[in-house]
Amino acid sequence: MTGPDHSHDHSHDHSELGEMDLRVRALESVLTQKGYIDPAALDALIDTYQTRIGPRNGARVVARAWVDQTFHDWLMADATAAIASLGYTGRQGEHMVAVQNTDEQHHMVVCTLCSCYPWPVLGLPPTWYKSAPYRSRAVKDPRGVLADFGTVLPETTRIRVWDSTAEVRYLVIPQRPAGTEGWSEDELATLVSRDSMIGTRHADAPAAARSAA
Amino acid sequence: MSYVTHADLGGQPGYGPVTPEPEGELFHAGWEPRALALTLAMGATGSWNIDASRAMRETLPNYRNLSYYQIWLGALEQLMLQRGQVFADEVATGEMRHAAAPVPRVLHAQNVPVVLAKGSPTERAAPGPARFAVGQAVRMHIGKADYHTRLPGYVWGKRGTIEHVHGAHVFADANAQGLGEQPQWLYTVVFEEAELWGDALPRQNLSVSVDAWESYLQAAP
Numbered sequence: 001m002t003g004p005d006h007s008h009d010h011s012h013d014h015s016e017l018g019e020m021d022l023r024v025r026a027l028e029s030v031l032t033q034k035g036y037i038d039p040a041a042l043d044a045l046i047d048t049y050q051t052r053i054g055p056r057n058g059a060r061v062v063a064r065a066w067v068d069q070t071f072h073d074w075l076m077a078d079a080t081a082a083i084a085s086l087g088y089t090g091r092q093g094e095h096m097v098a099v100q101n102t103d104e105q106h107h108m109v110v111c112t113l114c115s116c117y118p119w120p121v122l123g124l125p126p127t128w129y130k131s132a133p134y135r136s137r138a139v140k141d142p143r144g145v146l147a148d149f150g151t152v153l154p155e156t157t158r159i160r161v162w163d164s165t166a167e168v169r170y171l172v173i174p175q176r177p178a179g180t181e182g183w184s185e186d187e188l189a190t191l192v193s194r195d196s197m198i199g200t201r202h203a204d205a206p207a208a209a210r211s212a213a
Numbered sequence: 214m215s216y217v218t219h220a221d222l223g224g225q226p227g228y229g230p231v232t233p234e235p236e237g238e239l240f241h242a243g244w245e246p247r248a249l250a251l252t253l254a255m256g257a258t259g260s261w262n263i264d265a266s267r268a269m270r271e272t273l274p275n276y277r278n279l280s281y282y283q284i285w286l287g288a289l290e291q292l293m294l295q296r297g298q299v300f301a302d303e304v305a306t307g308e309m310r311h312a313a314a315p316v317p318r319v320l321h322a323q324n325v326p327v328v329l330a331k332g333s334p335t336e337r338a339a340p341g342p343a344r345f346a347v348g349q350a351v352r353m354h355i356g357k358a359d360y361h362t363r364l365p366g367y368v369w370g371k372r373g374t375i376e377h378v379h380g381a382h383v384f385a386d387a388n389a390q391g392l393g394e395q396p397q398w399l400y401t402v403v404f405e406e407a408e409l410w411g412d413a414l415p416r417q418n419l420s421v422s423v424d425a426w427e428s429y430l431q432a433a434p
Contacts, residue, residue, distance in 0.1 A: 024244040024286065026307030028251060030299055033309035036258060040322035042250035048329060050246070055236060090332035095379070112223030112365050114267055115281070120332075124239050124249070130281045133228040139367060139421045140224045140410055148231040159419045163223065165363045166399055166424035167335040168379060194236045 054123030055194035057088045058171060061121055062197065063189040065098075066176045076100065079171065083121060093120035093169055099162065100173040101199070106157050107172045108146075108199035110138035111164040118169035122194055129198065139163060149200045172196070174203040216359045220271035224367035224410070245282045252285045257328055259317035261292055264389035268361035337396035339381040344427055345400060349375045352433040353402070353425065361389035364429045371408050372433050376422060377401035384426050398427040 017025075031037045061083055065072040075082040079096035083089070096118060099107040111117065112135045117125040128134050137145050142159050146152070153159070162170045174196040180188060183206075195201040222228075240246050256266065269288040270276070276284060293299045298314045320328060345351060352372050356364035363385045379399040387395040406419040 018242070018244075020242060020248075020283070020286075021244045023304075024247045024251065027286070027290065027299075027304060028247060029307040030303045030309055031251065031255065034298070034313035036298065036313070036316055036319065037251065037254045038319060038321045041254050041320045041325055042247065044322045044325040045250040045253050045329075046246045048325060049249070050239065053329075090330040091328075092332070094332040094334040095336065095382075097377075110223075112367070113220050113363060114271070126234050126236075126238070127241065127281065128231050128233055131231065132222055132225075132277070133231045135222040136225040136228045137231070138223075140414070141417070142419060143417050145231055149233050155418060157418070159417060160403075161419065161421045163365065163421060163423045165365060166379075166382060166385065166426070168399070168401075168424050195233070200231075200233075 049119075049124050053088075053120060055121070055192075055197065056189070057086075057123070058118070058121035058194070058197045059189040059192035060086060060185075061088070061098075061171065062173055062192045062203075063185045065173055066188055067185050075173070083171075088120040090120050092116070093118045095168045096121075096171060097168055098171045098173055099160070101175050103175075104156075104158060105160055106153055106199065107160050107162065107170075108138060108142055109162045109164060109170045109172060110135060112136070112139060113163075113165060116164035116167075116169065118171055121171055122197060126194070146200060149195060151201050172199040174199075174201075177203050177205050179206050216272070216361070218271040218361070219273070219276035220267075221366045223365045241280075242282075248282045248286045248289075252289050254320050255289060255293070257318070257320035260296060260298065262388050263333065264361060264383075264385040265391065266292060267385075268389040271361065335383040336380050337383060337394060339398065340396060343378055343398045345375050345378070345398070345430060345432070347375050347378060350433040351375060351400075351402060351430040354429050354431065356429065358386065360386060362386045364425060365423060367409060368402075368404060368423055368425075371404055373402040373404040373408070373422075375400050376403045379424070382426070384428070386426070400425055400427070400430065402430070 032039055065075050071082060075098045079098040083096050101107055115125050115130040117129060134145065139161050142161055164170060177191055191204040193201060193204060196203045266288060269291050270284050273284060273287050279287065290304055296314065300311050303310050350372060353368045353370060356362055356369045381396040382399040383394040384397045387393060401422050402425050403420050403422040406417060409421060
């Protein structure tokens with residue numbers, strides 16, 4: 001085993017498989033020969049997290065909460081059930097809690113111990129969420145971390161960091177951007193980024209052209 | 214003390230800026246999705262639980278020098294080597310040279326959606342009444358455990374307030390050691406920044422919470 005992934009050095013040379021590619025292929029081959037795994041299941045797992053389960057799921061939860069007060073209240077009281085009603089359940093989202101940003105309080109989520117993350121609504125975590133800089137600094141210097149994302153909050157806004165140290169998973173409901181009155185749920189969902197549901201950014205502001213429409 | 218975790222990073226100094234990345238960017242090398250899928254598929258055989266796999270990852274000696282999916286792959290190999298499911302010569306060559314050890318079940322492609330949608334809920338019947346209530350002050354144990362634990366070092370001995378009672382959940386510390394689920398009440402405990410970080414830093418107008426099992430806590434009058 002060598003240091004961090006060196007495949008970037010060879011990213012344009014597909015004729016030569018790197019050490020990690022060979023190691024993973026060898027392992028898959030042995031596990032298949034031994035009958036522990038179904039290679040087609042690997043394809044199905046990868047397809048699921050590349051095309052079916054990702055932050056667009058969470059964006060739909062947020063947009064629904066923005067337009068539907070009854071759903072919003074259910075989400076804040078029992079996020080697991082409210083999110084399940086939209087079809088987003090399961091692995092790494094078994095016990096959900098939703099937290100809502102306001103002018104007074106901004107929420108941010110981290111897992112300082114590993115990479116705990118709400119997969120059914122946000123998909124697989126980004127590299128930065130799993131990285132030492134984020135995990136070490138989020139609980140001590142969240143304003144510095146927010147600055148790395150270009151996010152600046154007023155000093156009067158209280159920051160609340162949630163460290164996911166057990167199996168409870170947190171979804172941040174960002175503030176609904178100004179200028180979106182009358183927008184449909186589908187349109188609103190386009191403003192909700194993955195990072196805004198972790199709490200490192202705000203929801204996107206509507207482009208001038210759209211807000212005028 | 215023989216158990217060493219390299220994963221307890223909260224509040225540790227010396228790490229640089231966070232590097233954001235685009236939303237669609239999930240993998241950074243061709244082998245990464247395969248390593249993810251191998252880990253999930255072997256996890257689904259029921260050969261170990263998630264706490265045992267976290268323990269294996271965080272104790273890899275070169276944890277801090279490995280990329281995320283290198284950590285996953287290294288732990289997966291170790292978990293299987295420990296159980297005689299694979300052997301070093303097989304990992305090295307990609308050829309089966311020893312008889313397969315039985316696994317409880319195999320994840321087949323057609324079952325992937327239902328298995329993922331079901332997940333593995335950790336809430337269990339309560340072992341008794343909860344010892345703490347919302348609003349109560351608690352002090353966290355000094356948590357130098359000689360096993361996998363979910364009490365991060367930056368809250369050891371700190372005073373916090375119970376904010377939420379989550380019901381009883383599988384106790385990760387016991388489950389990681391193969392001692393069974395031993396469910397305990399789980400609480401969200403919130404801390405003020407002065408309690409965690411003192412006056413060493415400019416204040417951030419910050420509070421931080423962790424989720425803590427009951428045995429991590431004692432009443433703090």
